[in-house]
Amino acid sequence: MTQIAIVTISDRASRGDYVDLSGPAIENWLRRAITGHYNPVRRIVPDGLESVRDVLLELVDEGGVDLILTTGGTGPSPRDLTPEAMREVITKELPGFGELMRQASLKHVPTAILSRQTAGVRGRSLIVNLPGKPSSIEVCLSAVFPAVPYCLELIGAGRLVADQPSMLG
DSSP states (O other): OEEEEEEEEOHHHHHTSSOOOHHHHHHHHHHHHBOSOEEEEEEEEOSSHHHHHHHHHIIIIITOOSEEEEESOOSSSTTOOHHHHHHHHOSEEOHHHHHHHHHHHHTTOGGGGGOOOOEEEETTEEEEEEOSSHHHHHHHHHHHGGGHHHHHHHHTOOOOOBOGGGGGO
16 A cells, blocks of 8 residues: 655654644645545654654655655755755655745745755655645645656556546645
């Protein structure tokens, strides 16, 4: 069965000071978009290079997760190091994901230009960095998810059946 990990990256959420809203926003979106069966895996880790890198390596190398959707850590603040951590893990970057997410987000908020989302592949796993704001997650996933099942097929990951019309918003 296809495994999808949702990784929330937040100092406050990992300490329990803040209720994670972005992870559940991803889960809700996936429930509407995916028509086939999949196994969800959830993690919450603090911001930072090592914490993000280590959870990604664990999920891919030990857990065999097919798709990892991260949320948070993509902005310009000093602790926002999700793209840097991901680049230490992946073997191929897929910059078109980030380009499309920024384009879609700019239609809603001018600050989307500050986001540094990207995507990449390690082995048979696709990793996509999403923003941390729940409303932005819907916009970004709707933009890029049509390419995800085909990408998973190309890299030999688990099969994912998605309902294309629900991805439009």
